[in-house]
Amino acid sequence: MSSLLPIxxxxxxxxxxxxxxxxxxxxxxxxxxxxRQDAVFESRYLQIEQDVLRAxxxxxxxxxxxxxxxxRSRRKILTxxxxxxxxxxxxxxxxxxxxxxxxALRERCLKDLRSPFLARRxxxxxxxxxxxxxxxxxxxxxxxxxxxxxRLAAVNTLVQFPDEGSLALVFQAFEQESCPNIHTYTNxxxxxxxxxxxxxxxxxxxxxxxxKLTLLIELAGVVPLPALYREVAACAxxxxxxxxxxxxxxxxxxxxxxxxxxxxxxxxxxxxxxxAQALKGLGKLKNPAALVILTRGLFSPVWHVRxxxxxxxxxxxxLGIRRLEEISRQKADKFASDMASMALEDFSYSRLG
Amino acid sequence: xxxxxxILFHLVSNAILVYFLLINSFYFLFVVLSLIGIFRYHRMTxxxxxxxxxxxxxxxxxxxxxxxxxxxxxxxESVRSLLALEYPLYEVIVVNDGSTDxxxxxxxxxxxxxxxxxxxxxxxxxxxxxxxxxxxxxPRLVVVDKxxxxxxxxxxxxxxxxxxxxxxxxxxxxxxxxxxxxxVVRPFHEDPERTVGVGGVVRISNGCVVTNGxxxxxGMPRNTLARFQILEYLRAFLGGRMGMSMLNCLLIISxxxxxxxxxxxxxxxxxxxxxxxxxxxxxIRLRRxxxxxxVPYRITFIPDPICWTEAPENFKVLSRQRNRWHxxxxxxxxRNLKMMFNPRYGMTxxxxxxxxxxxxxxxxxxxxxxxxxxxxxxxxxQINFPFTINFFLLAIVYGMLLSLTAILLEEYSLQRYPRLxxxxxxxxxxxxENLVYRQWLTFVRVxxxxxxxxxxxxxxxxxRKGFAPERGKP
Numbered sequence: 001m002s003s004l005l006p007i008x009x010x011x012x013x014x015x016x017x018x019x020x021x022x023x024x025x026x027x028x029x030x031x032x033x034x035x036r037q038d039a040v041f042e043s044r045y046l047q048i049e050q051d052v053l054r055a056x057x058x059x060x061x062x063x064x065x066x067x068x069x070x071x072r073s074r075r076k077i078l079t080x081x082x083x084x085x086x087x088x089x090x091x092x093x094x095x096x097x098x099x100x101x102x103x104a105l106r107e108r109c110l111k112d113l114r115s116p117f118l119a120r121r122x123x124x125x126x127x128x129x130x131x132x133x134x135x136x137x138x139x140x141x142x143x144x145x146x147x148x149x150x151r152l153a154a155v156n157t158l159v160q161f162p163d164e165g166s167l168a169l170v171f172q173a174f175e176q177e178s179c180p181n182i183h184t185y186t187n188x189x190x191x192x193x194x195x196x197x198x199x200x201x202x203x204x205x206x207x208x209x210x211x212k213l214t215l216l217i218e219l220a221g222v223v224p225l226p227a228l229y230r231e232v233a234a235c236a237x238x239x240x241x242x243x244x245x246x247x248x249x250x251x252x253x254x255x256x257x258x259x260x261x262x263x264x265x266x267x268x269x270x271x272x273x274x275x276a277q278a279l280k281g282l283g284k285l286k287n288p289a290a291l292v293i294l295t296r297g298l299f300s301p302v303w304h305v306r307x308x309x310x311x312x313x314x315x316x317x318x319l320g321i322r323r324l325e326e327i328s329r330q331k332a333d334k335f336a337s338d339m340a341s342m343a344l345e346d347f348s349y350s351r352l353g
Numbered sequence: 354x355x356x357x358x359x360i361l362f363h364l365v366s367n368a369i370l371v372y373f374l375l376i377n378s379f380y381f382l383f384v385v386l387s388l389i390g391i392f393r394y395h396r397m398t399x400x401x402x403x404x405x406x407x408x409x410x411x412x413x414x415x416x417x418x419x420x421x422x423x424x425x426x427x428x429x430e431s432v433r434s435l436l437a438l439e440y441p442l443y444e445v446i447v448v449n450d451g452s453t454d455x456x457x458x459x460x461x462x463x464x465x466x467x468x469x470x471x472x473x474x475x476x477x478x479x480x481x482x483x484x485x486x487x488x489x490x491x492p493r494l495v496v497v498d499k500x501x502x503x504x505x506x507x508x509x510x511x512x513x514x515x516x517x518x519x520x521x522x523x524x525x526x527x528x529x530x531x532x533x534x535x536x537v538v539r540p541f542h543e544d545p546e547r548t549v550g551v552g553g554v555v556r557i558s559n560g561c562v563v564t565n566g567x568x569x570x571x572g573m574p575r576n577t578l579a580r581f582q583i584l585e586y587l588r589a590f591l592g593g594r595m596g597m598s599m600l601n602c603l604l605i606i607s608x609x610x611x612x613x614x615x616x617x618x619x620x621x622x623x624x625x626x627x628x629x630x631x632x633x634x635x636x637i638r639l640r641r642x643x644x645x646x647x648v649p650y651r652i653t654f655i656p657d658p659i660c661w662t663e664a665p666e667n668f669k670v671l672s673r674q675r676n677r678w679h680x681x682x683x684x685x686x687x688r689n690l691k692m693m694f695n696p697r698y699g700m701t702x703x704x705x706x707x708x709x710x711x712x713x714x715x716x717x718x719x720x721x722x723x724x725x726x727x728x729x730x731x732x733x734x735q736i737n738f739p740f741t742i743n744f745f746l747l748a749i750v751y752g753m754l755l756s757l758t759a760i761l762l763e764e765y766s767l768q769r770y771p772r773l774x775x776x777x778x779x780x781x782x783x784x785x786e787n788l789v790y791r792q793w794l795t796f797v798r799v800x801x802x803x804x805x806x807x808x809x810x811x812x813x814x815x816x817r818k819g820f821a822p823e824r825g826k827p
Binding site for chain 2 (some may be wrong): 005006009010012013017019020023024026027028030031032034035083119122123127128130151152183184186221301306338341342345346
C-alpha cells in the first residue's frame with residue numbers, strides 16, 4: 001500500500017493537472033466562442049427586428065409572411081425577437097407577430113410538444129401559449145397528463161384561448177389534479193376572468209375536496225364572481241375553518257348588500273380567523289348598522305380581529321372615525337384604545353399623503 | 354515508546370489522507386450536482402416572463418426585513434435600492450438595532466420619517482422597541498428603532514412588525530438586483546404548499562459600479578482579499594449550496610438574502626437570539642420542526658437572483674467575520690446533535706449535518722493537525738520529500754480544479770464578469786489562495802474554538818465603506 005501511494009499520487013497529480021488545464025482552456029474558449037456568437041446574434045437580431053417592425057407597420061399580412069419566410073432558418077433569434085416584441089406591443093402588432101410565428105416556427109413548436117425531452121416540451125408549451133393563435137388542442141390535451149410542470153404550462157396555454165372547450169378541459173384537469181399543484185391553477189384561471197363562472201359553479205356543485213373547494217371560493221372572490229353568491233354562501237356553515245374563512249373573504253369582495261346578514265353571523269364564529277375576515281367584510285359593505293359589531297370586534301382579545309375591526313371602522317367613514325376617537329379615549333381596554341389610536345394616526349397620515 | 358508514537362502518527366497520516374480524499378469527493382459531487390441543477394434550471398425557466406407575477410391575483414406579498422447596526426455609511430443607498438425593486442406588493446422594514454452612529458438620523462432625514470404609535474403583535478419576544486417610523490411619502494417603508502439586541506433580535510422585531518405572509522431577510526448593507534424578488538419568489542408560487550424557504554446567490558460588490566442602489570457594472574476589486582472572497586463565494590453558492598439543494602438538504606440560506614414563510618418561522622419562535630449563526634440556525638430548526646411534524650416541505654436554492662454585499666478588505670475584519678461564522682457553525686451544530694446521523698431527518702440528518710460536522714466544523718482542526726504532523730516528520734527526518742511535494746501539489750491542483758469548476762458554474766449560470774481578463778484573474782487566485790490565504794483562514798477558524806471556549810459572543814465590527822460609484826471606477 002505504502003509503495004503504491006506515491007505512484008497513485010503522482011498519477012493523480014498529472015491527471016488533475018491536465019484536467020485543470022483542459023477545463024481552463026474550455027472556459028476561455030467557450031467565452032471567446034460565446035462572444036463571437038453574441039456579436040452575430042446581435043447583428044442578426046437588429047436586422048430581424050427592423051424587418052419585423054416594417055412588417056408591423058405594413059398594411060398587408062404578406063409583409064409578415066415574407067419576414068417569416070426569410071428568417072425561417074434563424075429560429076432562435078426570430079423567437080427571441082417575437083417574444084421581446086410581445087412585451088412591448090398590442091393590438092394588430094401582436095396579430096402580425098403571431099402570423100410570423102405561425103408561418104416560420106409553429107410547425108417546429110408543435111413538433112417539440114411531442115419531444116421526449118422534458119425541457120423542450122416545456123419550452124414549446126410556453127411558446128405555444130405566448131405566440132400561437134390557434135394551438136393544436138389535441139396536443140395540449142395530451143400534455144395535461146404529463147409531468148406537473150408541463151401540465152401547468154399546458155393549462156396556462158389553454159386558458160389563453162377564448163373557446164369554451166379549452167376552459168372545460170382546464171377544469172377537467174383541475175378536478176383530476178393532485179393537491180400540491182392546485183394553488184397554481186387559481187393564479188392561471190384568474191387570467192380567464194368571468195369566463196370561468198359556469199365552470200366554477202359546476203365544480204362547487206359537485207362538492208370537491210376541501211383544498212379545492214377553498215381555492216374555488218377564493219377564486220370566486222378574487223375575480224370576483226358575485227353571481228356565485230348562493231353557492232359560496234351555502235358553504236358558510238362548512239365544518240372546515242379554512243372554507244369559512246374563504247367564504248367570508250369572498251363575500252367581502254362581492255360587496256353585495258345581501259351578504260350583510262351572513263357576515264354578521266360569521267362575525268360570531270367560534271374561530272377568530274373567520275371573525276376577522278367577517279369584520280373586514282362588514283366594514284367594506286359600509287353599512288352603518290355594522291357599527292356595533294365592529295366596535296365589539298375592537299375589544300376582542302385577538303390582535304387580528306381588533307385590526308380588522310379597526311379597518312372596518314375606518315371604512316365606515318366619519319361614523320367610524322368618531323367611534324374610534326371615543327374608543328381611543330377610554331381606559332378600560334388598553335389594547336382597544338391603542339388599536340384605535342393607531343387607526344386614527346394612520347388615517348391622518350393617509351390624508352397627508 | 355518511539356515505535357508506538359510512529360505507528361500512531363502513521364495511522365493518523367493515513368486517516369488524514371482518507372479525509373482528504375473524502376472531502377474532495379464530496380466537493381466534487383456537489384459541483385457535478387450543481388452543474389446539472391444549473392443546466393436544468395436554465396432550461397426549465399426559458400421563455401418564462403418574470404413580470405407575469407405582477408398579474409397573479411394571489412402573488413404573495415413580501416416583507417423585507419433589513420436589520421441595521423451602525424450602517425450609516427451605506428444605509429440610504431441600500432434602502433433606496435430596496436424601494437426600487439420590481440415586485441407587485443412589498444414593504445421594507447429597516448430595524449435600527451440600537452446603532453450608535455447616524456443610521457437612524459440619516460433615515461429620518463432622507464425619508465422625512467414620522468414617529469407613529471403603531472401597535473404590533475409581539476409574537477416573538479424582543480428587546481424593547483423605542484419607536485416605529487413611517488414616511489408620508491413612501492408608504493412601503495417602515496423603520497423600527499429598538500434597543501440593541503443583536504441581529505437575530507432585530508430580525509425578530511421585524512417579524513413582529515411584518516404584515517405579509519413571506520419575509521425576506523437581508524443585510525442592510527446589501528443590494529438586491531432589481532428583479533431578485535420576482536425570481537426568488539417563484540418556488541412559492543409553483544409549489545406553495547411545500548415551499549418554506551428559498552435562498553439566492555450572494556455576490557461581492559467590491560469593485561462594482563453602484564449607482565442609485567443598483568449594480569451597474571460588475572468589475573474586479575483591486576484588493577487581494579476581496580478577490581479571494583469572490584472565488585470563495587462562487588464555490589460556496591454555485592457549488593456547495595446548489596449541490597446541497599439538489600440533494601434536498603440545504604442547511605444554510607444566507608442571512609444576506611433569503612425568503613421564508615412567516616407563519617412557519619414564527620411557529621418555531623423566529624430567530625434564536627442566543628446564537629451568532631442565526632441564518633443557519635433558522636434553517637436547521639425549520640427542517641427539524643417540519644421533519645418532526647412529518648410535513649412535506651422544500652427549502653431550495655435558486656442560482657439566479659442576486660444579492661450584492663460588501664466584503665471585508667483587511668485581515669482584521671475578515672478574521673473577525675470568519676471567526677464569527679465558525680463559532681456560529683459550531684454552536685448551531687452542537688445544538689442539533691440529535692439530528693446527526695439520524696435517519697428520521699432524511700438527507701439532512703444523514704448527509705448534510707455529518708458533512709458540516711466532519712468537513713466544515715472539524716476541517717480546520719484536522720488541517721492544522723496535518724500541518725503540525727508535517728512539521729514533526731520534517732523535524733524527525735521521516736519525510737519522503739518527493740511524495741510530500743507531489744501530495745502538496747496534488748492538493749493545490751485539486752483546489753484549483755474545484756475553483757475552475759466554480760468559475761465554470763458562474764459562466765453557465767450568470768456570466769456576470771464581462772471581461773475575459775477577470776475570469777483569468779479569478780482562476781489565478783484559485784492557485785494563489787492555496788499558498789498563504791488558506792492556511793491563514795485555517796488558523797482563524799481554529800482560533801474560533803478558543804474564543805468559543807472563552808465564551809466570546811462578540812459579533813465583531815464590520816468596517817463599511819458604503820456603496821460609492823467612484824469605488825468601482827478603474
